[in-house]
Each structure stands twice: as C-alpha cells, then as structure tokens.
Amino acid sequence: MVYSVEEIRKDFPILQRHIEGKRNTFLDTAASAQKPQCVMDKMIKAMTEQYANVHRGAYYLSEYMTFAYEQSRKTVQRFINAASSNEVVFTRNATESINLVASTWGRKNLKVGDEVLISEAEHHANLVTWQVLRDELGFTLKIFKVADDGSFLWNEFFGQLSKKTKLVAVTAMSNVLGTIFPIKKIAEAAHKNKSLVLVDACQFAVHGNIDVQDMDCDFLAFSGHKTYGPTGIGVLYGKSEILNEMPPYQLGGEMVDNVTYEKTTFDEPPARFEAGTPAFIEAIGLGAALEYMMTLGQKNIIEHEQELVKYTTQALNTVKGLKQIGTATEKGGVFSFVVDGIHPQDLAFILSKEGVAIRTGHHCAEPLVHRFGYESVARASIGLYTNHEDIDILVSSIEKAKKFF
Numbered sequence: 001m002v003y004s005v006e007e008i009r010k011d012f013p014i015l016q017r018h019i020e021g022k023r024n025t026f027l028d029t030a031a032s033a034q035k036p037q038c039v040m041d042k043m044i045k046a047m048t049e050q051y052a053n054v055h056r057g058a059y060y061l062s063e064y065m066t067f068a069y070e071q072s073r074k075t076v077q078r079f080i081n082a083a084s085s086n087e088v089v090f091t092r093n094a095t096e097s098i099n100l101v102a103s104t105w106g107r108k109n110l111k112v113g114d115e116v117l118i119s120e121a122e123h124h125a126n127l128v129t130w131q132v133l134r135d136e137l138g139f140t141l142k143i144f145k146v147a148d149d150g151s152f153l154w155n156e157f158f159g160q161l162s163k164k165t166k167l168v169a170v171t172a173m174s175n176v177l178g179t180i181f182p183i184k185k186i187a188e189a190a191h192k193n194k195s196l197v198l199v200d201a202c203q204f205a206v207h208g209n210i211d212v213q214d215m216d217c218d219f220l221a222f223s224g225h226k227t228y229g230p231t232g233i234g235v236l237y238g239k240s241e242i243l244n245e246m247p248p249y250q251l252g253g254e255m256v257d258n259v260t261y262e263k264t265t266f267d268e269p270p271a272r273f274e275a276g277t278p279a280f281i282e283a284i285g286l287g288a289a290l291e292y293m294m295t296l297g298q299k300n301i302i303e304h305e306q307e308l309v310k311y312t313t314q315a316l317n318t319v320k321g322l323k324q325i326g327t328a329t330e331k332g333g334v335f336s337f338v339v340d341g342i343h344p345q346d347l348a349f350i351l352s353k354e355g356v357a358i359r360t361g362h363h364c365a366e367p368l369v370h371r372f373g374y375e376s377v378a379r380a381s382i383g384l385y386t387n388h389e390d391i392d393i394l395v396s397s398i399e400k401a402k403k404f405f
Helices: 005-009 037-049 060-080 094-109 128-137 154-160 183-192 280-296 298-317 344-353 366-371 388-402
Strands: 088-091 115-119 140-144 165-171 196-200 219-223 234-238 256-259 264-266 322-325 334-339 359-361 377-381
Touching: 037 280, 060 088, 060 234, 060 280, 088 094, 094 128, 094 165, 094 196, 094 219, 094 234, 115 128, 115 154, 128 140, 140 154, 154 183, 165 183, 183 196, 280 298, 298 322, 298 334, 298 388, 334 388, 344 359, 344 377, 344 388
Parallel strands: 115 140, 115 165, 165 196, 196 219
Antiparallel strands: 088 234, 219 234, 256 264, 322 334, 334 377, 359 377
C-alpha cells in the first residue's frame, strides 16, 4: 500500500481538534500514543452490543466475548511472531510484565552469587524492579554503560557479562536517547553465556518490527497504550518452556486448576498468570490497534519514521543553543534536548500555547538523565501519524520561546 500520512491522520479524531486555538501538534507519542477511530469503535461495540464476562459463561454473549478476547491474544502472537498464543500473557502494562518476571522467575531462580545485567539506559520499570528484588534475595545487579552519544557499546556489555549472569534485561529502544539496541546479537551473546534475556520493547514496539523467534529473547514486554491501543493492557511474551516452570504471580479465580480447602493446583500458562477478571475490553482494543498497525505495514511505518527521524534531527540542529541528547546512528523517533537559558518546563509551557505537546522531566529514567548532566530534559517523540508540519511547528515554536529569555 501507499503510505499517506495525511490520510492516516484522518483516522485519529484528536488530531483534528485545536489546542489553544492552534493546530494540535502532538509530539508525545513516546509517553502514550493517540488512538485511531477503529480502536475506539471496536471497544464501544464490545461494550454496547457484545458485553459479558469471559471464560465463565455457557451463553452466547460470554462465548462470543471469550472468542474475541482470545482472538486478540492470537493477534498479539502474529504481531510479535510468537510460536504459540499460549506464550502471550495479558498484563496491565509493560511495568507489570517486568514485575511478573521478577516476582516469579526471579524469586524462584536468583540467589546470592548470581548476577542480573542491565544497561544504564533503562526505564525505572527495568531498574527499580531488580533493585528491590536484589535487596530481598542478595544477588548482584550490574549495569553497563552507553556511549556519550547514547550508542550501545559492546565492550561495556561484555565487560559486565560474566558466568554469574543469570539474566540480561535490556531495553530495545531507549525512551530518552532513542537508541535502538542490537537485541538479536545481545540474545545470542547472552545465550552462549547461558543467560536468559528479557526485552523491554515498550518504545520499540511502536517504531520497529518485533519477531521474538528471530530475536530469540526469552521474555519481552510492551504496553498497549504506546501501540495505539488503550491503557490498562500490556503484554508479556515468554518462551513456553520457561513460562511452564514459573509459579503464579497473583492468586484468585481463573488461574486455578483444582481448589480444595486443603490444596490448590494451578492452570497452565497463560491462564496461570491472569488471575481474576481480565481487562478483556482493553485486550480487544489492543488487538484492533495491532491489526491497524499490521494493515498499514510495519515496513511502511518504519520507512516513514526513519525518514522523519532524519528530518527532525536536521531541523533541531538548526536551532542555535539547542543540544540534542542521544544522537546514536541506530536511533528511533525520540528526541531529548535542552535549550540554553530555558528550563524544560518553561519551554513546554510556551510550546503548549502554540498547540505543541512535548514531555519534560527525567522520563522515568532519572539516573540516565543525571548521567548526561541534567535534572530535566525536554522530549519530543513521533508516531505513525507525525508529519513534517509537526516538526516545522515544533522548531518555529522553540524559536518563539527563545525570544522570551
């Protein structure tokens, strides 16, 4: 298909409204992506015409909704190319997915003398989780550095990887630097070392193509709200043989096999990890969002965004006094920056008056922002609906803001 960003923008109602009387220039997709009409339509229809609880009823609506819910699981399977839909666990978000791995696989397998290896570019979800578990179990948490331009450094990775490393847990794409990590090669090196690999794919799922069998990762997590779907739904992928050996994460209904007053046995994955009534409406919305992305074509989305990454990088470089943080060659659509003499929060406020939405702060990666010498940075991020006009308005708005300081 021909990728027409102007036609695609028509699928997103919120992009048609005005903000502060100005065109809605939305550049915060890295935090949460906007939703196409088809996702909202699917969820509304499920609630108004098809609603019933899943897995529990022998009547039409319940059976229909159960089918729709499990079809969404199969859609996720196709989106990430998992070997089986049973390798797809629905969670609230990627943060819960990582916590699930830590609380089940981690608590069962990690001990004093073991090591978990992460990068310094990790989101708090893939840092704090392992810090707290380390304090509980006594294993060692090791962190390898990235380059000053944000690039992945093999010498730093191999310098920290050891025979004691039981898990390598890394982002596929930094939410601050935009750096895309070489996950397939990381997994290959880790497996030669007999280490498992967990991938935080929250950012990468929007900008890249996920193939868990080709990557050969053991776990992978992403959130629905970043992939043009609703909040409250996330995904944990895990290889079947590993999920089968993991104990439950939460306890209650649906995840059990047999229950007596004396003893309980648990269901097979993925049900074992989905206690209680699941977010089935949100799962259906996620399925619709992923179908939308696959219909547009992952290759088309990647080509559109990579061209836009180059355009944005060049455009920001024209602004005197602006410094970009994260300029690796392998980079996705996230642009963190500072402007001389303007606090990021003040910049964001002025840009908002121009209808421009950006993010400020440490972006749930406080140690990484500090590593580059800042307390707070501004961040603009693109999506499949972003066009050149968005970037031009961003740049012109920054130039306007400079006049106030």
